[in-house]
Amino acid sequence: MMAEPHQEQAWLEIGRIVAPQGVRGAMRVYPDSDFPERFLEPGQRWLRREGQGQPEPVELLKGRDLPGKGLYVIELEGVSTREAAEALRGAVLLVPEGDRPPLESGEFHVQDLLGLEVFHHQTGQRLGVTVDVFSAGNDLLQVELDAALVPQKQESVKTKSKKKRQKPPSAPTVLVPFVEAIVPVVDLEQQRLELDPPPGLLDIIN
Known part of the structure; x- marks a missing residue:
């Protein structure tokens, strides 16, 4: 391009x-x-x-x-x-950006994976959005979870008047192994991917 x-x-x-x-x-x-x-x-x-x-x-x-x-x-x-x-x-x-080597089946450019909407493969529930990709043996997708799915705990911070005010927590993220068994669907045309998470991967969610 x-x-x-x-x-x-x-x-x-x-x-x-x-x-x-x-x-x-x-x-x-x-x-x-x-x-x-x-x-x-x-x-x-x-x-x-x-x-x-x-x-x-x-x-x-x-x-x-x-x-x-x-x-x-x-x-x-x-x-x-x-x-x-x-x-x-x-x-x-x-x-x-247009200088991209050809990919084999099942391979993706990192830039194309950022910003994809993430859905649960079985239920169709939206889980969040991809924000980063890390290489660590197997590639890992960093997924920022939708705030509505996660228990919200307000953080107290001190102001100059020494009164405490509530600070909204930052959006939680999880690292997802980028393997076909856990990420069976990657649809770049629809800008989405689907997770089939193993037990424990999304324990942060109620």
Whole structure:
């Protein structure tokens, strides 16, 4: 989905630079992508520095995986010292939103899973909405539960007058393993998914 003329380009975040690696400008990247080629195959990427609005094009020269670390080491054109790599700490690596590798059956892009309405597979009851996706062995969906389903406990907070007032609680969330047995239906066209939760997964709900 390349941007049309005069429209703002949409971007996909693929990783974040977290530290220099060595003294020759290499840097460690924490990935936000399940596609290793984003960090291993040379070519153009984009970089958004901390506090910067528009990303700048950069050339990925090469990259490699750090086994057991969940990190990649990359080298960018024009970054040849540890100091230059350190200056990029916290910067985000991006690709255009339209640059999406093909998926196999049952695979989804993270961005497409955010904001989906969540329903109970058996009862049809709406449970909440997806707000994040985490990689931890199996992927985990973070679901923000509808407030009406959860017992409400008001939190007391002190004001300057030392009187207590009631603070609305934040919306509770649950982490759901993103496996077919628990998430049997993902309908991107209808912007919804269905959960068949095992015992204990939704104990927070009455």
